[in-house]
Amino acid sequence: MPEPVMPKSDRRETLVVALAAGILLIVLPLLNLLPAEDSWLHLSDFRLNQFGKFLCFAILALGLDLIWGYCGVLSLGQGVFFGFGAYCMGMYLSLQIGSESVYGSELPDFMVWTQVKELPLFWYPFKSFVGGFLGAILVPVLFATIFGFLAFRSRIKGVYFAIITQALAFAAWLVFNRNETRLGGTNGLTDFKQALGFRLTDPATQRGLYILTVLALCAAYLLCRWIVASRAGKVLIAIRDSEQRVTFSGYTPWVYKLFVFVVAAGLAGLSGLLYVPQVGIITPAQIGVLPSLEVVIWVAVGGRGTLIGAVLGAVAVNYGRSVLTNYFPEAWPFILGGLFVVVVTLFPDGLVGILRKLFARKDEASAPGPTETGPAAPSPTAPRPGGAVT
Amino acid sequence: MNKGLCVLAIAWTMVVQFEMNPSQALLFAADQTPASASDSAPSLVAISPLEQALLDIASEEVEVRTAAAAVLIEQGDARLIPKLDAIRAEGSRAVRQAIKPVVDLLKNRANLTSDSPDFRRSAAADLGASGRAEAIPFLKQAAATESVWWVRYTMEEAANFLELRAADPAVQLAAVKKLGELRSSNSVPLLKELMEAGQRPEAPAPQQTLAAAARASVEQIESWGTWANIIETVFRGISLSSILLIMSLGLAIVFGLMGVINMAHGELMMIGAYATFVTQQAFVAWLSPEVFDWYFPVSLPVAFLAAAGAGWILEATVIRFLYGRLLETLLATWGVSLILMQAARVYFGDLTAVIAPQALRGGAQVMVGVYLPYNRIFIILLSIVCVVAIYYLLFRSTLGMRVRAVTQNRNMSACLGIPTRKVDAYTFAFASGLAGIAGWALTMVGNVDPGLGQNYIVDSFMVVVTGGVGKLAGTIWASLGIGGMNKLIEPFTGAVYGKVFILVGVILFLQWRPSGLFAAKGRNADA
Numbered sequence: 001m002p003e004p005v006m007p008k009s010d011r012r013e014t015l016v017v018a019l020a021a022g023i024l025l026i027v028l029p030l031l032n033l034l035p036a037e038d039s040w041l042h043l044s045d046f047r048l049n050q051f052g053k054f055l056c057f058a059i060l061a062l063g064l065d066l067i068w069g070y071c072g073v074l075s076l077g078q079g080v081f082f083g084f085g086a087y088c089m090g091m092y093l094s095l096q097i098g099s100e101s102v103y104g105s106e107l108p109d110f111m112v113w114t115q116v117k118e119l120p121l122f123w124y125p126f127k128s129f130v131g132g133f134l135g136a137i138l139v140p141v142l143f144a145t146i147f148g149f150l151a152f153r154s155r156i157k158g159v160y161f162a163i164i165t166q167a168l169a170f171a172a173w174l175v176f177n178r179n180e181t182r183l184g185g186t187n188g189l190t191d192f193k194q195a196l197g198f199r200l201t202d203p204a205t206q207r208g209l210y211i212l213t214v215l216a217l218c219a220a221y222l223l224c225r226w227i228v229a230s231r232a233g234k235v236l237i238a239i240r241d242s243e244q245r246v247t248f249s250g251y252t253p254w255v256y257k258l259f260v261f262v263v264a265a266g267l268a269g270l271s272g273l274l275y276v277p278q279v280g281i282i283t284p285a286q287i288g289v290l291p292s293l294e295v296v297i298w299v300a301v302g303g304r305g306t307l308i309g310a311v312l313g314a315v316a317v318n319y320g321r322s323v324l325t326n327y328f329p330e331a332w333p334f335i336l337g338g339l340f341v342v343v344v345t346l347f348p349d350g351l352v353g354i355l356r357k358l359f360a361r362k363d364e365a366s367a368p369g370p371t372e373t374g375p376a377a378p379s380p381t382a383p384r385p386g387g388a389v390t
Numbered sequence: 391m392n393k394g395l396c397v398l399a400i401a402w403t404m405v406v407q408f409e410m411n412p413s414q415a416l417l418f419a420a421d422q423t424p425a426s427a428s429d430s431a432p433s434l435v436a437i438s439p440l441e442q443a444l445l446d447i448a449s450e451e452v453e454v455r456t457a458a459a460a461v462l463i464e465q466g467d468a469r470l471i472p473k474l475d476a477i478r479a480e481g482s483r484a485v486r487q488a489i490k491p492v493v494d495l496l497k498n499r500a501n502l503t504s505d506s507p508d509f510r511r512s513a514a515a516d517l518g519a520s521g522r523a524e525a526i527p528f529l530k531q532a533a534a535t536e537s538v539w540w541v542r543y544t545m546e547e548a549a550n551f552l553e554l555r556a557a558d559p560a561v562q563l564a565a566v567k568k569l570g571e572l573r574s575s576n577s578v579p580l581l582k583e584l585m586e587a588g589q590r591p592e593a594p595a596p597q598q599t600l601a602a603a604a605r606a607s608v609e610q611i612e613s614w615g616t617w618a619n620i621i622e623t624v625f626r627g628i629s630l631s632s633i634l635l636i637m638s639l640g641l642a643i644v645f646g647l648m649g650v651i652n653m654a655h656g657e658l659m660m661i662g663a664y665a666t667f668v669t670q671q672a673f674v675a676w677l678s679p680e681v682f683d684w685y686f687p688v689s690l691p692v693a694f695l696a697a698a699g700a701g702w703i704l705e706a707t708v709i710r711f712l713y714g715r716l717l718e719t720l721l722a723t724w725g726v727s728l729i730l731m732q733a734a735r736v737y738f739g740d741l742t743a744v745i746a747p748q749a750l751r752g753g754a755q756v757m758v759g760v761y762l763p764y765n766r767i768f769i770i771l772l773s774i775v776c777v778v779a780i781y782y783l784l785f786r787s788t789l790g791m792r793v794r795a796v797t798q799n800r801n802m803s804a805c806l807g808i809p810t811r812k813v814d815a816y817t818f819a820f821a822s823g824l825a826g827i828a829g830w831a832l833t834m835v836g837n838v839d840p841g842l843g844q845n846y847i848v849d850s851f852m853v854v855v856t857g858g859v860g861k862l863a864g865t866i867w868a869s870l871g872i873g874g875m876n877k878l879i880e881p882f883t884g885a886v887y888g889k890v891f892i893l894v895g896v897i898l899f900l901q902w903r904p905s906g907l908f909a910a911k912g913r914n915a916d917a
Contacts, residue, residue, distance in 0.1 A: 153901075155904050156900050158716055158717070159645075159651045159717065162651075163855050164897060167851070168893065175886060293724060333731065341722045341729075344721050345712065
């Protein structure tokens with residue numbers, strides 16, 4: 001099969017992504033830095049920090065999109081991997097507090113009030129930044145490898161896999177809430193002061209973290225795009241559309257699924273790693289069943305099966321949330337629930353799907369002939385992932 | 391002189407302030423100068439020993455109080471309690487302490503002949519715990535005429551427990567042996583004390599024989615306790631299993647028939663529970679208290695219909711458009727569940743409780759150390775009824791036949807003229823109604839709150855996944871297995887790690903049986 005010319009929609013996507021990356025990476029920090037405080041152009045430290053948080057979520061959403069949007073495997077446990085990453089980084093940051101803590105002890109505060117006299121053994125690797133950084137990526141990856149191996153090898157799929165991962169999220173939430181796991185129980189880890197000698201409260205540090213997040217997001221996007229465009233990516237899409245045929249063609253689907261599941265877990269860990277120093281707290285409430293499901297809704301709203309959709313959805317939903325919870329705190333669960341229902345029933349291709357349709361109509365008008373749709377855009381009539389009814 | 395004047399002045403103010411009757415004022419004065427009171431009182435009026443004791447109990451001197459208490463216990467009865475309470479309300483700390491056991495003893499003794507077995511039992515238990523040897527004859531007397539075995543048991547246990555402290559070693563020995571025979575777990579600490587006392591080398595011979603007997607009794611009691619514990623654990627496991635079963639049945643039927651995972655199933659259950667609550671409130675508001683208990687049977691159809699109606703609407707508005715798109719139904723129903731939960735939270739607030747009807751309060755003491763609450767027994771029976779009803783519906787009715795046909799092969803069934811969409815709608819509504827019944831039953835064991843469904847939903851999904859698709863037997867066995875394992879592991883690991891172990895267990899189980907316990911047999915490459 002000759003390599004096709006880059007489809008028009010893909011070229012457009014590249015352009016949009018490059019533009020967005022430019023804005024996020026250069027324009028926003030400059031708007032934060034240059035204009036005077038009271039200028040309408042000025043972006044407050046708080047807003048920039050908030051954007052950093054949304055972009056962390058975007059990395060998490062990219063991982064889920066890879067496994068759900070491209071491979072058709074719905075994982076309702078992404079929050080767990082996010083939590084592993086966040087907790088690993090949080091442990092490093094907790095140990096960096098040192099004698100600045102409330103009790104003046106070298107141990108994190110919660111250990112003082114839960115009567116822990118010595119640092120538990122598994123905390124030792126997190127004394128160094130390298131330990132925290134590697135842990136945040138490797139722990140989720142390792143866990144996903146074991147879990148995924150057990151699940152995919154025995155051909156647990158579709159709804160079964162979704163439910164098992166949801167139970168995983170539930171179990172992880174239960175365990176992290178316990179005090180004897182020595183991870184701060186319900187209160188989680190918080191009150192961080194510094195990382196690598198930089199004060200976390202300093203706006204300059206936060207700006208640096210924001211830029212790091214944007215860079216990480218770009219890297220994650222490129223990685224995902226490379227995977228999707230590779231031959232393995234084609235197999236992934238084939239698995240989504242008909243796993244049986246892939247098996248009959250001589251492939252071993254579970255290996256591909258495991259691979260992409262592990263990549264998604266690594267991205268979730270990276271997201272958690274960047275999230276903690278920017279938000280300053282990690283608690284079990286962020287890794288339970290509901291947070292894991294929210295990731296799914298970000299991707300669904302943005303448009304699954306498109307990488308740009310995952311990013312768009314994560315930012316849009318979280319921005320909407322931060323605005324709406326400000327004005328109607330009680331209404332957010334209604335809106336979130338409504339989003340689930342409406343997006344799934346009426347707009348299965350999400351925001352990107354809507355935009356694509358608009359552009360496709362314009363393209364059709366300007367250039368007659370069959371329009372190309374990228375491999376990443378399944379036609380609305382095609383069976384949806386997981387649609388193989390047993 | 392000065393002091394006496396002071397006392398008088400205080401007594402006078404007390405009379406004015408609290409409107410005491412003169413005898414109480416006298417008592418109060420007696421408080422300060424006991425000797426003069428007991429000398430002068432008889433000269434005023436001739437009073438009975440009981441009245442004398444009533445005066446003496448407020449004395450400052452320990453001996454006088456003790457003697458008075460003995461007289462009161464021996465001759466008095468429950469009619470004295472108001473008087474004693476009045477004295478207690480004004481007495482000093484020491485006096486209050488002296489009166490309290492007397493009041494308790496008299497009250498409990500009166501309750502020993504009460505009409506209600508529960509009152510008789512708790513009175514006997516209180517007397518046993520009070521440590522007053524005076525109670526032994528009453529207890530023995532009451533035990534001789536008692537007809538309810540469990541109350542009689544408590545009376546005998548209490549009497550023997552009190553005799554353990556007797557001065558006579560022979561009485562003690564008999565009590566030790568009897569308590570062993572009674573398997574009284576309450577007396578283990580005291581028996582162990584006796585054992586330790588007898589183990590000292592300088593202990594006299596009778597104490598040593600007592601210790602040996604105590605050791606034998608403790609062993610007897612503890613081995614019995616182990617068995618009782620096992621039985622109670624099994625019961626709790628079955629009870630949890632039956633809750634899971636009622637919940638999972640509807641879930642499993644829908645999953646088998648339509649391949650739909652209904653994440654809102656827990657919230658349909660919540661609707662059933664709130665329907666029960668609303669019915670109860672309606673009874674409180676509009677009907678007389680005598681018929682209050684009838685709210686419970688009345689709310690069964692209400693809960694069923696409310697949940698079934700909600701399910702019917704859910705099917706017609708959301709699920710209908712998502713057939714064949716399993717993961718989407720999962721997400722959409724999750725959205726619905728969020729909305730329902732928040733709606734309940736906004737409308738009902740966070741905590742609402744249903745009062746159990748009289749018949750389901752309390753429990754049955756089936757044997758020593760094994761107490762089975764009625765509400766749990768009720769839920770177990772209910773789940774059996776549900777299983778039988780579903781069995782008949784599925785395997786003996788036309789609708790059931792259609793449901794099974796569509797489950798096996800949707801297209802073929804449609805070709806044969808079965809209105810598959812209608813079958814789907816009915817089945818979904820019926821399964822939702824089952825969730826409503828589960829909610830109705832759950833109001834008996836816990837509060838009604840918006841998160842009610844969430845507590846059980848993950849476990850129910852585990853049951854469905856483990857049991858296999860569309861197999862009644864699979865669901866039953868899986869819920870028994872998961873519920874039972876939960877309660878079996880819990881004592882060793884705690885509830886949280888118990889759940890984690892169950893999850894690991896299910897994943898490993900699916901390694902061995904990827905499509906559940908009872909997979910549909912066939913040449914399906916996807917299975």
